[in-house]
Each structure stands twice: as C-alpha cells, then as structure tokens.
Amino acid sequence: MDTGILLSMTGIDKRFAGIPALSAASFAVGRGEVHALIGQNGAGKSTLIKVLTGYHRRDAGEVVFDGRPFEVFSPQHAQASGISTIYQEINLVPYRSVTENICLGREARRYGLLDWKRMHKEAETLLSRFNVRIDVRRPLMEFNTATQQMVAIARAIGFSAKLVIMDEPTSSLDEREVAVLFDVIRQLKQEGVSVVFVSHKLDELYEVCDHVTIMRDGRTVKTAKMTEIDKIGLVSAMLGRAIDRAEGHATAFSERDERKIGKVLLSAKSLAINQSVQDVSFDVRSGEIAGFAGLLGAGRTETARLVFGIDRPRAGTMHFDGQEFTPRKPADAIAAGMGFCTEDRKSEGIVPEMSVAENMMLALMPKLSKSGIIDEKGQREIVERFIKQLGIKCSGPDQKVRELSGGNQQKVLLGRWLAMNPRLLILDEPTRGIDVGAKGEIQALIKSLADQGLAVLMISSELEEVIEGADRVFVLREGISVAEFNRHQATEDALMSAMAHGNAPVAAEAVS
Amino acid sequence: MTRVRLISMLGSYGVVLALLLLILFGWARYDYFLGFFNITSVLRYNSMFALVALGMCFVIMTGGIDLSVGSTAALGSVVAALASPQGAWIGLGAGVGAGLCVGLVNAVLVTRLKIMPFVATLAMMLAASGTALLLADNQSVSVSYESGFTSIGQDNFLGFPIPAWIAIVAYVIGWIVLNFTSTGRAVLAVGGNEDATRLMGLPADRIKFLVYLVSGGLAGLAGVILASQFGAGQPIEGVGWELFAIAAVVVGGTLLTGGVGSVGATLAGVLLLGILFNVLNFENGKGWISLSAYWQSVIRGLFLLVVVILQAKLSSRGTAAAREH
Numbered sequence A: 001m002d003t004g005i006l007l008s009m010t011g012i013d014k015r016f017a018g019i020p021a022l023s024a025a026s027f028a029v030g031r032g033e034v035h036a037l038i039g040q041n042g043a044g045k046s047t048l049i050k051v052l053t054g055y056h057r058r059d060a061g062e063v064v065f066d067g068r069p070f071e072v073f074s075p076q077h078a079q080a081s082g083i084s085t086i087y088q089e090i091n092l093v094p095y096r097s098v099t100e101n102i103c104l105g106r107e108a109r110r111y112g113l114l115d116w117k118r119m120h121k122e123a124e125t126l127l128s129r130f131n132v133r134i135d136v137r138r139p140l141m142e143f144n145t146a147t148q149q150m151v152a153i154a155r156a157i158g159f160s161a162k163l164v165i166m167d168e169p170t171s172s173l174d175e176r177e178v179a180v181l182f183d184v185i186r187q188l189k190q191e192g193v194s195v196v197f198v199s200h201k202l203d204e205l206y207e208v209c210d211h212v213t214i215m216r217d218g219r220t221v222k223t224a225k226m227t228e229i230d231k232i233g234l235v236s237a238m239l240g241r242a243i244d245r246a247e248g249h250a251t252a253f254s255e256r257d258e259r260k261i262g263k264v265l266l267s268a269k270s271l272a273i274n275q276s277v278q279d280v281s282f283d284v285r286s287g288e289i290a291g292f293a294g295l296l297g298a299g300r301t302e303t304a305r306l307v308f309g310i311d312r313p314r315a316g317t318m319h320f321d322g323q324e325f326t327p328r329k330p331a332d333a334i335a336a337g338m339g340f341c342t343e344d345r346k347s348e349g350i351v352p353e354m355s356v357a358e359n360m361m362l363a364l365m366p367k368l369s370k371s372g373i374i375d376e377k378g379q380r381e382i383v384e385r386f387i388k389q390l391g392i393k394c395s396g397p398d399q400k401v402r403e404l405s406g407g408n409q410q411k412v413l414l415g416r417w418l419a420m421n422p423r424l425l426i427l428d429e430p431t432r433g434i435d436v437g438a439k440g441e442i443q444a445l446i447k448s449l450a451d452q453g454l455a456v457l458m459i460s461s462e463l464e465e466v467i468e469g470a471d472r473v474f475v476l477r478e479g480i481s482v483a484e485f486n487r488h489q490a491t492e493d494a495l496m497s498a499m500a501h502g503n504a505p506v507a508a509e510a511v512s
Numbered sequence B: 001m002t003r004v005r006l007i008s009m010l011g012s013y014g015v016v017l018a019l020l021l022l023i024l025f026g027w028a029r030y031d032y033f034l035g036f037f038n039i040t041s042v043l044r045y046n047s048m049f050a051l052v053a054l055g056m057c058f059v060i061m062t063g064g065i066d067l068s069v070g071s072t073a074a075l076g077s078v079v080a081a082l083a084s085p086q087g088a089w090i091g092l093g094a095g096v097g098a099g100l101c102v103g104l105v106n107a108v109l110v111t112r113l114k115i116m117p118f119v120a121t122l123a124m125m126l127a128a129s130g131t132a133l134l135l136a137d138n139q140s141v142s143v144s145y146e147s148g149f150t151s152i153g154q155d156n157f158l159g160f161p162i163p164a165w166i167a168i169v170a171y172v173i174g175w176i177v178l179n180f181t182s183t184g185r186a187v188l189a190v191g192g193n194e195d196a197t198r199l200m201g202l203p204a205d206r207i208k209f210l211v212y213l214v215s216g217g218l219a220g221l222a223g224v225i226l227a228s229q230f231g232a233g234q235p236i237e238g239v240g241w242e243l244f245a246i247a248a249v250v251v252g253g254t255l256l257t258g259g260v261g262s263v264g265a266t267l268a269g270v271l272l273l274g275i276l277f278n279v280l281n282f283e284n285g286k287g288w289i290s291l292s293a294y295w296q297s298v299i300r301g302l303f304l305l306v307v308v309i310l311q312a313k314l315s316s317r318g319t320a321a322a323r324e325h
C-alpha cells in the first residue's frame, strides 16, 4: 500500500444544515486495488463518495489523488480527472436510449458530428462484457432495474478511469449477474484500475475485495485487509459493539409455528400477460409467508404487478378471500386490503420532496379522509412508532425523504405499507440495500406480522432470505411457475436447480 | 411487427399526418389555396413564429419554458427599427443583439440564481415589453427604407421569401445540433433527469444557459423580420406568441416535462397552426359563414386539443404494442 497510493482522503468533515454527516473521515485506496466501503444505513458512505466527486462540497479535509492535491467542485471535473462513479440510486436518463446513457459525455464523432453507428456499436460491445444483449436504440426505461444497473456500470467502465466507484452496484442484481460483475472487476484490477465497492452483502466482499474500510456515524472506524477480518469482525465494527450471535442462521427468520397458518387468502391460476408472465399459479394463506424465487426476468415482479392491478392479465383468474378478484387499478387492490412495496423505490414509491411522515401516510390518506377529519395526533403516533420500529435514521418525521440515506428511504417505504394494516402484503426485495442490523429487524418484523395473521408474498433474489423466511416457496422460470416447495423441501440445491432448469421432481405435480 | 412499426410511426408523425390532411382539405376546397401567392405569404408570415418556436423547443426539451419570447420579439423589432438607418446589417444585428440580451438575463436568472424558469421568464416578459414601449415612446417606429432593411422581410431569394430561407436554415442547424452534437444530446438528458445528468459529469447549467440565450436570440431575429415585413418596429406586437410557440412545440410531440422532443415535428406544428389560420381565412372569404376572430380562436383551440389527444393515443398504443414484441 505504501508505494502505490492512488487516493487518500483525510480529516473530511461534512455537515448538512449543521448536522454532521462526516466527521474527520479518512479513506485511502491503493493502485489496482479493490477496496470495500461498508457501514450501516446512514453511516456516511454515499456522502463520502459524493464529497470526493464534488457533488457535495466538503467543509474540511484534504484529498490527494494520483499524487496531487485534488480540488474538484463538480462531478464533471472528477470524471475528467479519472474518477468514474456509479451512484447508489441509478442515475441515468430514462427517456433516452441505452446508447446515449452509456456514451453521454464522451461521444464518438465523425467530421465533428456524432457518429451514431460507432456509438451504438460501442454500447453493444461494453454491454456484451456483462453478457447483456439488448437493443441499445430503445429508451432505457423499457428495461428492468437490473439491466439499468448494468448500463450504469457499463457507462462507468467505458470511461477508462483510474478509479471506479460503485455505490451498492449489486443490490438489484441476481447471483448470476453479480458473478459477471465480479469478473469485470477482476479484469479492471488487472488493468491497474482501482475500484471502490460499497455493499451490504458482506459475503460478496470476500470474493473480490482486497481491503475494507468500515464507517460508523460519519467516521471511518477501521481499515483492514479482507483476509484478516472475519464477518463477525466486520459486523461488530459496523455496529460498534461486540456481537456473539450464533452464525447458524444467515437471516433473522426463526422457526415458525405452522399451526398459525390459516385458509387461502389469495389464489391465482394460470396468470398470463405476455412473455414475461406466461403461466403462473400460486396461492397465499393468511398468516403465511409465501416466497417467490427465480432468476431475474423470471416474471416475479411482473406477477406481483398483475396481482396489485398495475397491469391487467390477458388470461388467468384470481380469487381473494373467496371472491373473484379482478383489480383494474392499484386502488382496487388497496381497497381489498393489499399493500405492495415495490423494488424500484425511486421511480415508483418515494416522493423525495415530501417528508418522512407524509410519505408514510400517503397510501393511508384515502382511508383517513373518508372519516372526514384527519387525525393529526393519531398520524403522528403511527409515524413515530414505525420510525422507531424500523430504526429509520432521520432527524424527525418532518425531514425530507430526499435527505435520507438510501437504506433509510427503503425503510420509509416499508413503513408506508405496514401502516395500512393490510391483509396481504407484497414485498419486492424488502431488504435490498438495507444494512445487516436493520435487515434482521425487518425480517423479524415480517415474521411477527405473519404471526399476527398477515399474508405475505415475498420476492427476493437472496436465496437465504426465501429459504429461511418463507413457509412455501414458488419458483418461477421464464414466466412460468415451475415448482412449489414447502419449508422442509426448500433447500438451496432444490431451488437452484428449479430456477435454472425448471425441473423439480419432488414438487412439479403440485402446481397445475 | 409491421403493424407495430406503423402505429408507433403514426404516433411520432401524427402531426405530419394532420398537416398533410389539412393541406389536402384546403387544396380540395379553395381555389388558389396552393397558389404561389398564398404559399409564399403563409411562409413569410409564419417564419417568425417558426423561429420563436425553435428556441422554445430547445428550452422545453431541457424541462424549462420561456414566456418572454413574444415581448422579446417586440423589443427586437423596435431596436432593429431604431438602428435601421445605420444600415440593414446593423439593424439586423441590433435586433438579434437585443434578443440575446433578454436571453442572457433569463439564462442568468435560471442557472445562476436558480429562479424557476416560469417565474424568471414571466418577469422578463414584462420587463422586455416595458423596455420596448419606452424605447418606442409608446408608438410604432418606422424603419429606414433607404438602407434596404425592408428587404429582409419582404424580398425573395431564388423565388422564395427571405424569412422562409432564414427559418429553413435555422431549422436545419437546429436539427443537426439536436441529433448530431453532444450539446444536443445533453439538452435532452438535462430535461430527462437533471440530477443524473450532473452526476454523469455533463455541464447541465451550461446547457440550460445556452438554450435560454439561443431562445432570446431567435426571438430577436423574429423581431427583426417583423419590423422589416411591416416597415415598422412594433412595441405592442408579440402578445400571445409564447403560447403559439408552446402550442406548436407540444403538438409536435415534445414533452412539456422535457427529455423528449423533435425539431422537425415542431416545424410541422408551426405549419399546422399557421395553415389552420389560413384555412379559416379562406373559409371566411367564401362568405358562407363568417367566423369572428373569437370563433377562430375557439376553433384553433379545439383543433389543437384533438391533435394532442390523437397524438397521445397513438403513441401510447405504439409503445404498448412494441413492448409485447
């Protein structure tokens, strides 16, 4: 490390309206090194990155990059100086084509004018490094979150930078795609490029990272070689206290009492809309956590959208609480007693300019206004209870959601649907981007809600979460529900083979 | 597949289709509609609006709006008329310069002082109009005929009105800038997601600065044509031009929220509105019914709505169908 330091930040301070987000943080990255940056939600990781790239101006501290003092006041400068960043919230332009999103800022030219042919080709080549083959001429918004994430990564790589920063790049990717990303990171490393890698999935870090820096409450509390620190060491440094939880369970879902599971609340038969959902059948009982497993593009989110009335199925039937159920719009599903916590919080869930309290009360509004007067005090109580229960780090119910860290925004969204007291809650990647501590709390909360009779439909790309959390698991593959497993049958091997090949000898007949 | 293509094409070219239908209608119904005199006078008159709409199109694509274009054109016409005795080119330069000044102030207000475009340009709309009235002493200012200034608006070049040539050149440049330069793509990116554009390392503020400046300059140029065409600077002209321009841009399928837009469709939008006006005049000329100016306004408004609704229907069906494949 001593010979080849690429970046060093020391004594960085940053305050937002007087409240410190970073205090005397320091951070150093060697040349050709992959450096992990971890910490709880709101620890200051993204802020540190944004200070480095000039999006936020630091209040104090020094930055040396590539042997020279580094003074940048805009992301543009940082990019030009060789720092390429993928920000936590996918920051691209949805209406524009994939090519434009990849090439904006370093367009290919011919006779002084843009050379579209070459740019399309370059975009395709870059994406093919990630095994992504799409029509790069289409607007970005037509693709799913994972593809958009890949586009963001491809863009950052394309700049041939000295330092590539990735703020939670893997949160919306499945395991297969993560593996591809790691290959690319290793290639970058061989080319002498340094990578800063932020993630809440601690296991991942051991696969690619050389060093790790741990942040807590705006400070950098520890830097270590990845090989010299174990997971317990990482977690206790993050939380700031010794932990001695037995490592038997990867998640906080403990054994469930199956007698609490009631009768079927929602059942769907042969749902179809287009290629993404061709033939999906499943049912969820009250008090049960039903899991949806599958690779990306298996049709899990798309199925949830049908259930919630966002899209309308072309074929198939649904029954809710014994009645035929044909939602035409989300309001119908909400009225029936459903909640849907979407995976894409930025575009579908959160209203950034509104406060934490307003965001949480949004879906509850119709219910509350029906009684005429809005019960301010009652509202406050609900909001404060969920802020506490979910451990949302904010200055109070009136802080704008825009100002919260990514993980805390996710928690606000979850709080919104929980506040509604639904009978069926659809959770699409409920713990994405949430730190280990809070993740356990959220999982425990989901379980306790199910114990009280809530039916939960949980979509998750993390197999452990599905295996340990769900009472029954439905596996989707290319728009078809190919297998159903009960708690005892659901092992990692069984799920993986069903997800990949669609053959699950034990349970194939369970699904009509 | 071909059906899908067709529908989505109709969506983006709905305005062109409407334009063609309208022309067909006029040709079938009125003598002289496609006569040389009518064509050139329609083009001569609408080239001013075309220039203003081009600037507006770029501003709207960044997610902004420029309400000051009408007053800016009026100011440009007055300044150009006042300067015209010094020579045609000087008159032209002065008018455009006046427009650029207004554009500069708009640009500074929006990008440096972070004032909302609606508010900033509304203020400039009043300020520019006041300045025009002050300079003109509350009456129209006749231009100098000796300097040849009136040729700009009234003469032809290769048998085609000079203002139309100016508009054509402006649109060709605008089309190239939008589709084949990084600045043009950045305009759309800023409108699509300003924060992301900034984080991508693009000069979002510089782009916004530029579009307001250009919009002002083009409005000034429209003012020069106005003064030259009517032989006088018109301090009270330009009322409602901004609405005409916005309407043309929107009919052309450019999103008011920014991020999506087309220069060609904007031109088609201008022609559509201009020719509709022309058709209504012909209809009055036929003497069967007599439409007052008020009725003409109502009809134009309704027509605009129909086109916009059709456009939205067609394009949403286009994308929905495209997604299935």
Ligand SMILES: Nc1ncnc2c1ncn2[C@@H]1O[C@H](COP(=O)(O)OP(=O)(O)OP(=O)(O)O)[C@@H](O)[C@H]1O
Pocket: A016, A017, A020, A021, A039, A040, A041, A042, A043, A044, A045, A046, A047, A048, A088, A393, A394, A402, A403, A404, A405, A406, A407, A408, A433, A435
């Ligand atoms: N623009 C802002 N205005 C006010 N406070 C902010 C702003 N941006 C961040 N903060 C605060 O700074 C703290 C650090 O946030 P940051 O986004 O850096 O966390 P993080 O470590 O990236 O967390 P996560 O894992 O959830 O992404 C948080 O308490 C957050 O509320």
Ligand SMILES: [Mg+2]
Pocket: A045, A046, A047, A088, A167, A405, A406, A407
């Ligand atoms: Mg973050």
